[in-house]
Amino acid sequence: MIFRRLGKTQLKISVIGVGTWQFGGEWGQSFSQDEVDAILDRAGELGINLIDTAECYGDHLSEKLIGDYLSRRKREDWVVATKFGHHFTNLFERSQEWSSTQVLEQLDASLLALRTDYIDLYQFHSGTDEMFNNDELWTMLDKQKQAGKIRHLGTSIGSNDNLHQTAASTKVGSEAIQVVYNRLDRVPEERVFPSSQEQDLGVLARVPLASGFLSGKYKPGTVFDSSDVRNRKDAELVNRQLQLAKEVQEQEVPEGMDMATWALAWCLKHPAVTAVIPGCKNPAQVEANAAAAKYVADNHPQAWKE
Numbered sequence: 001m002i003f004r005r006l007g008k009t010q011l012k013i014s015v016i017g018v019g020t021w022q023f024g025g026e027w028g029q030s031f032s033q034d035e036v037d038a039i040l041d042r043a044g045e046l047g048i049n050l051i052d053t054a055e056c057y058g059d060h061l062s063e064k065l066i067g068d069y070l071s072r073r074k075r076e077d078w079v080v081a082t083k084f085g086h087h088f089t090n091l092f093e094r095s096q097e098w099s100s101t102q103v104l105e106q107l108d109a110s111l112l113a114l115r116t117d118y119i120d121l122y123q124f125h126s127g128t129d130e131m132f133n134n135d136e137l138w139t140m141l142d143k144q145k146q147a148g149k150i151r152h153l154g155t156s157i158g159s160n161d162n163l164h165q166t167a168a169s170t171k172v173g174s175e176a177i178q179v180v181y182n183r184l185d186r187v188p189e190e191r192v193f194p195s196s197q198e199q200d201l202g203v204l205a206r207v208p209l210a211s212g213f214l215s216g217k218y219k220p221g222t223v224f225d226s227s228d229v230r231n232r233k234d235a236e237l238v239n240r241q242l243q244l245a246k247e248v249q250e251q252e253v254p255e256g257m258d259m260a261t262w263a264l265a266w267c268l269k270h271p272a273v274t275a276v277i278p279g280c281k282n283p284a285q286v287e288a289n290a291a292a293a294k295y296v297a298d299n300h301p302q303a304w305k306e
Contacts, residue, residue, distance in 0.1 A: 001014050001015070001016065001046060001047025001048060001290065001293055002014070002015050002293045002296075002297055003015070003049075004274045004275065005202070005274070006079075006121075006152075006175075006176055006202030006204075006274050006275070007175055007176055007196075007199075007200050007201045007202030007203070007274065008175045008199075008200045008201070008202075009121070009151075009152040009175045009176060009202055011079055011120060011121070011151075011152065011202075013049060013050045013079050013202075013274065013275055014047055014048045014049045014050050014275065014293075015268055015274070015275045015276070015292075015293050015296075016046075016048050016050075016264065016275065016276060016278070016289050016290050016292060016293055017048065017050030017051065017052055017081075017204070017275050017276065017277035017278075018039070018040065018043050018048060018050065018051050018052065018277070018278075018279075018280060018286070019052050019206060019277040019278055019279040019280075020051060020052060020053045020057060020062045020065075020066065020279070021053075021054070021057050021062065021279060022279045022280075022281060023036060023053070023057060023058070023061065023062035023065050023066070024056075024057030024058030024061050024062045024088070025058055025061065025091070026057075026058075026091055026092060027279070027281075028224075029281060031065060033065060033068055033069075035282075036065040036066070036068075036069055037069055038282070038283050039280055039281075039282065039283055039286055040066070040069050040073075041283075042283035042286045042287065043286050043290075044073075044077065044078075046286065046287065046290040047290070048286070048290060049077060049078055049079050050078075050079045050081065050275060050277065051066055051078055051079070051080050051081065052081045052082075052178075052204065052206070052277040053066055053080070053081070053082045053083075054082055054083035054086075054125060055082060055083060055084055055086065055087070055088075055106050055109065055110050055113075055125075056083075056086040056087060056088040056094050056125075057088070058088055059087070059088040060088075060109055060110065060113040061088075063082060063110055063113035063114050064113045064114075066080070066114060067113050067114040067115035067116065068115070070114065070115055070116060071115040075116055079120045079121070080114060080116065080119060080120050080121075081119075081120060081121035081122075081123060081154065081178075081204070082110050082114070082119055082121075082122060082123070083122070083123040083124070083125035083156055084103050084106045084107065084110070084122065084123070084124065084125055085097065085098055085103070085106075085124060085125040085126070085127045085131070086125060086126075087106075096127075096131075098127060098131040098134065098137065099137075100134075100136045100137045100139075100140040103137060103140065103141070104140060104144070107119075107122065107144060107149060107150070111149060117148070117149070118148055118149055118150065118151055119149065119150050119151065120151045120152065121151070121152050121153075121154045121176060122141070122144075122150045122152070122153055122154065123153070123154040123155060123156045123176070123178060124153075124154070124155045124156065124165075124174065125156050126156055126157070126158030127158070128158075129162075129164050129165065132155075132164070132165050132168070132172075138153075138172040138173060141153055141173070142173055145173075152175050152176065153172075153173050153174045153175060153176075154174055154175060154176035154177065154178060154202075154204075155169060155174045155176070155177055155178070156177075156178035156179075156204075156206070157177060157178070157179050157192070160179055160180050160181070160185060160187040160188050160192065161187050161188070161190070161191060161192065162192070163191045163192065163195060166191075166192050166195045166196060166201075167195050167199075169196075169199055169201055170199050170201075174201075175201060175202065176201055176202035176203070176204060176274075177192065177196050177201050177202070177203050177204070178203075178204040178205075178206055178277075179192055179203065179204075179205065179206065180205075180206055180207045181203075181205040181206075181207075181208065181267055181270075181273065182205070182207060182208045182209065182210045182214060182263060182266075182267060183210070183214060183248055183252075183263055183266050183267075184210045184213065184214065184241055184244055184245065184248075185207075185210065188272075189270070189272075193270065193272035193273075194272075196272055197271070197272050202274045202275075203272050203273050203274050203275075204274060204275055204276075204277055205267045205273050205275070205276045205277070206276075206277050208263060208264050208267045208276040208277070208278050209260055209263050209264070209278050209279075210241060210245065210263075211233075213238075213241050213242055213245045214245055214248070214259060214260065214263035215259060215260045215263075216245075216249055216253075216258070216259030216260065218242055218245075219242065219246065220239055220242040220243045220246060221239065221242070222238075222242060223235075224238075257295075258288055258291070260278075260285075260288050260289070261288050261289070261291045261292045261295060262292075262295070263292075264276050264278060264289060264292035265292040265293075265295045265296045265299075268292060268293070268296050269296060276289075276292070
């Protein structure tokens with residue numbers, strides 16, 4: 001595994017992380033504690049130290065599964081990133097909760113669920129610019145940093161081209177940007193990445209496999225089960241993305257190479273990207289994800305940075 005500095009946070013994180021939205025049950029599968037343990041144990045064995053979750057992946061369900069795991073392992077071995085701003089009410093439904101009082105309640109609930117005294121990276125989660133432009137919120141969060149509950153603040157932008165929240169990061173004390181970035185969606189390269197590099201912000205690329213479309217498993221015309229979050233996307237858009245993914249696989253992925261591994265390595269080659277945070281449903285997928293680090297190290301050593 002290779003590690004990079006997460007921008008000005010100075011945290012050393014693995015370039016491959018573990019995304020855990022799936023633990024909340026909205027990707028067509030419910031996870032037992034044993035299954036989560038197996039996934040995170042394999043990640044740890046492969047040198048992965050970054051876990052990304054959120055308060056609304058289930059009603060703190062993802063956090064609770066991670067917290068149970070962490071309670072039986074060395075907390076300091078992991079960099080835990082979670083988020084705030086929503087409350088899970090039902091599958092695919094969230095309420096918006098952005099006041100400083102509500103966010104403080106969320107923070108304490110996340111600490112309880114994660115069974116930890118501190119969160120390494122606490123991220124503003126896909127909120128509007130109006131919610132972001134709240135000095136009272138950021139003042140409260142800074143006080144929680146001073147109290148030791150939060151080590152660093154970050155922003156998970158909802159729009160791939162949200163330059164306002166990215167450019168204002170340093171002003172509000174946010175030290176990292178999380179953004180959707182993958183071979184099918186390169187919008188952040190235009191404005192978000194240059195601003196991030198200018199401010200020395202860490203960049204976490206979420207959805208690096210384009211919701212699984214870059215895994216090589218799905219062909220144009222695939223229809224997802226009603227319990228799968230991908231079923232809620234526009235069918236025409238899904239089919240266009242699957243068609244583009246097919247073209248990428250045929251024209252760009254080296255013969256014999258796992259497409260998911262290639263897709264993660266593709267993201268990591270961009271100099272602005274610190275790490276990718278793909279989801280995974282089993283230890284075998286963790287292994288395929290981790291292989292991307294070795295591929296880039298062997299084939300694109302110039303892409304590595306501290």
